[in-house]
Amino acid sequence: MTQDELKAMVGQAALDHVVVGEIVGVGTGSTVNKFIDELALMKDRIAGAVSSSEASTARLKALGIPVFDCNDVGEIAVYIDGADEIDPRGHMIKGGGAALTREKIVAAQARRFVCIADESKLVDVLGRFPLPVEVIPMAAQRITRQFAAFNGEAILRMRGGAPLVTDNGQHILDVRGLMISDPLAFESEVSQWPGVVTVGVFAHQRAHVCLLGMATGVRTLD
Numbered sequence: 596m597t598q599d600e601l602k603a604m605v606g607q608a609a610l611d612h613v614v615v616g617e618i619v620g621v622g623t624g625s626t627v628n629k630f631i632d633e634l635a636l637m638k639d640r641i642a643g644a645v646s647s648s649e650a651s652t653a654r655l656k657a658l659g660i661p662v663f664d665c666n667d668v669g670e671i672a673v674y675i676d677g678a679d680e681i682d683p684r685g686h687m688i689k690g691g692g693a694a695l696t697r698e699k700i701v702a703a704q705a706r707r708f709v710c711i712a713d714e715s716k717l718v719d720v721l722g723r724f725p726l727p728v729e730v731i732p733m734a735a736q737r738i739t740r741q742f743a744a745f746n747g748e749a750i751l752r753m754r755g756g757a758p759l760v761t762d763n764g765q766h767i768l769d770v771r772g773l774m775i776s777d778p779l780a781f782e783s784e785v786s787q788w789p790g791v792v793t794v795g796v797f798a799h800q801r802a803h804v805c806l807l808g809m810a811t812g813v814r815t816l817d
């Protein structure tokens with residue numbers, strides 16, 4: 596099976612975790628796009644969605660799924676999103692699609708986080724994937740030096756010859772060379788650095804369930 600087919604398989608499997616009659620939290624990325632396409636098939640049985648990015652919002656609306664502002668809804672039952680890496684305890688690296696801040700906000704509003712990913716995303720220790728960190732632009736150089744003290748090499752993410760600008764108007768640093776053996780402590784520490792908007796370690800907002808797409812079918816980690 597191709598990676599695309601594995602993503603489609605878990606996107607479909609995630610429908611079993613959608614709570615009928617309620618608002619669904621929707622993440623961002625190519626795996627989530629598969630989920631959104633499946634969700635459209637049951638749009639009459641959900642109250643709508645809250646979304647973690649302008650891209651997902653546009654896709655949801657194009658398929659006729661109402662999208663609500665987080666401030667207009669209370670706690671949501673489930674948030675479904677992909678990951679760049681996930682460890683066996685459900686800790687993740689996220690933000691490859693630059694949507695990490697809104698992803699963490701929606702995840703914090705949900706009772707359950709269901710991660711959908713192909714098997715290449717499962718790792719023992721987080722850090723092989725360059726860690727995305729959304730930063731206030733004027734702090735980027737100082738945060739780069741702070742990561743150097745952790746042996747991390749932070750590179751400003753570019754798009755079309757200019758720094759990428761997130762949905763929140765900020766920049767992204769991608770940090771290579773980290774081995775994140777204590778994701779909870781690491782997330783807590785880096786989140787406090789002045790100018791860090793969001794660090795792409797999701798340990799406080801870990802996945803409660805992971806649907807992992809494998810050649811043999813969907814493996815559930817919980």
Ligand code: 5RP
Nearest residue numbers: 624625626677690691692694
């Ligand atoms: C976006 C994310 C995505 O969930 C992550 O990058 C995985 O994306 P994909 O499903 O395309 O592999 O965190 O900010």
